[in-house]
Amino acid sequence: MAEIYRVDASFDHGFFKGTSCAFGVFDGVHRGHRFLLDCARATASENGGASVALTFDIDPDEVFHPTRLKKLMTNEERVLMLADSGVDAVAVLPFTRDFAASSPEEFLVQTFDGTVPSCLHVGYDFKFGARAAGTVRDLDAWAAEGGTDVQAHDLKSDDGAPITATRIRLLLADGDIEEANHLLGRPYFMTGVVEPGRGEGADLGFRTANLTVPDQMRPLGDGVYAAYAHVDGARYKAAVNVGVAATFADRATATCEVHLLDFSGDLYGKPVKVEFLHWLREMRKFDDLDELVSTVKGNIAWVRENL
Ligand SMILES: Cc1cc2nc3c(=O)[nH]c(=O)nc-3n(C[C@H](O)[C@H](O)[C@H](O)COP(=O)(O)O)c2cc1C
Ligand SMILES: Nc1ncnc2c1ncn2[C@@H]1O[C@H](COP(=O)(O)OP(=O)(O)OP(=O)(O)O)[C@@H](O)[C@H]1O
Numbered sequence: 001m002a003e004i005y006r007v008d009a010s011f012d013h014g015f016f017k018g019t020s021c022a023f024g025v026f027d028g029v030h031r032g033h034r035f036l037l038d039c040a041r042a043t044a045s046e047n048g049g050a051s052v053a054l055t056f057d058i059d060p061d062e063v064f065h066p067t068r069l070k071k072l073m074t075n076e077e078r079v080l081m082l083a084d085s086g087v088d089a090v091a092v093l094p095f096t097r098d099f100a101a102s103s104p105e106e107f108l109v110q111t112f113d114g115t116v117p118s119c120l121h122v123g124y125d126f127k128f129g130a131r132a133a134g135t136v137r138d139l140d141a142w143a144a145e146g147g148t149d150v151q152a153h154d155l156k157s158d159d160g161a162p163i164t165a166t167r168i169r170l171l172l173a174d175g176d177i178e179e180a181n182h183l184l185g186r187p188y189f190m191t192g193v194v195e196p197g198r199g200e201g202a203d204l205g206f207r208t209a210n211l212t213v214p215d216q217m218r219p220l221g222d223g224v225y226a227a228y229a230h231v232d233g234a235r236y237k238a239a240v241n242v243g244v245a246a247t248f249a250d251r252a253t254a255t256c257e258v259h260l261l262d263f264s265g266d267l268y269g270k271p272v273k274v275e276f277l278h279w280l281r282e283m284r285k286f287d288d289l290d291e292l293v294s295t296v297k298g299n300i301a302w303v304r305e306n307l
Pocket of ligand 1: 204206207208210224239240241244245246247248254257258259282283284285286292296299300
């Protein structure tokens with residue numbers, strides 16, 4: 001696991017000397033992001049410097065577009081996944097309103113404070129600074145003075161279109177978990193802490209761990225999915241309902257209900273990570289509870305046989 005540095009007032013910017021940095025938010029740490037991180041690793045090994053994922057502590061959209069934000073992972077998960085991606089270090093810039101309001105030139109001065117990296121990798125569409133006015137042309141102008149080799153890459157594509165966090169979010173919203181996972185290069189996951197439910201699952205014949213995942217952290221469309229649930233270091237097959245149960249909409253609050261196969265025990269208060277693998281069906285409002293039970297049990301049987 002790479003070292004994680006916070007680029008705050010006490011940070012020694014001498015750290016950047018000789019480094020190869022890949023710069024971006026990196027929500028999802030998808031295959032396109034990994035391509036850019038691999039480019040940083042390649043030039044780092046050519047130049048003999050360290051490879052660095054340079055990112056922000058929060059997603060800038062948390063400041064600018066909080067209502068339409070649908071994040072692929074929490075900020076902590078993102079930074080940890082970057083640290084585990086093979087780079088030597090992760091440098092985390094605090095994203096304040098002041099920082100965001102700085103001109104492209106000031107933004108770069110504040111970020112590097114006089115010590116520039118030897119190589120900086122970005123996608124060709126990379127934008128930075130106030131109103132995202134800074135472009136690769138500004139990076140090139142800055143690099144010409146300081147001597148950084150700026151490499152603006154074509155975006156890694158799949159099926160003729162660039163792999164982007166936005167594209168993955170749209171697939172997830174449609175429940176197209178297989179294609180989203182293909183672009184992520186790993187299963188999409190959601191995390192949460194188990195809360196008490198209404199206790200009806202046990203009466204119905206299947207228990208569920210209830211998670212309340214905030215809207216901003218739920219790009220995945222409502223529906224029933226086959227998944228793996230990770231808890232206490234163990235992995236269980238799971239049948240999962242995403243969204244507030246339509247049959248109980250008047251009293252249900254959980255936004256993700258997880259039935260773990262072959263598990264019996266108390267999960268309240270425990271963190272659970274749910275890795276989604278297949279879409280099974282749309283969530284329905286059932287008029288008949290027996291039909292709800294037999295449908296859910298059929299989903300659980302499918303998971304048992306097919307995962
Ligand atoms: C695999 C699975 C599929 C589900 N599908 C639906 C559904 O289509 N419609 C619905 O209203 N609730 C659905 N549920 C939610 C159940 O109605 C809910 O788990 C049950 O009411 C127990 O809730 P409780 O744990 O809060 O007591 C599903 C739950 C699971 C585990
Ligand atoms: N497919 C890709 N191939 C190479 N580089 C990429 C790709 N997608 C993004 N990048 C670059 O990775 C860095 C992080 O980008 P960013 O966090 O904006 O990701 P994104 O997937 O494009 O997100 P969004 O869809 O929300 O704009 C930027 O330098 C960006 O240009």
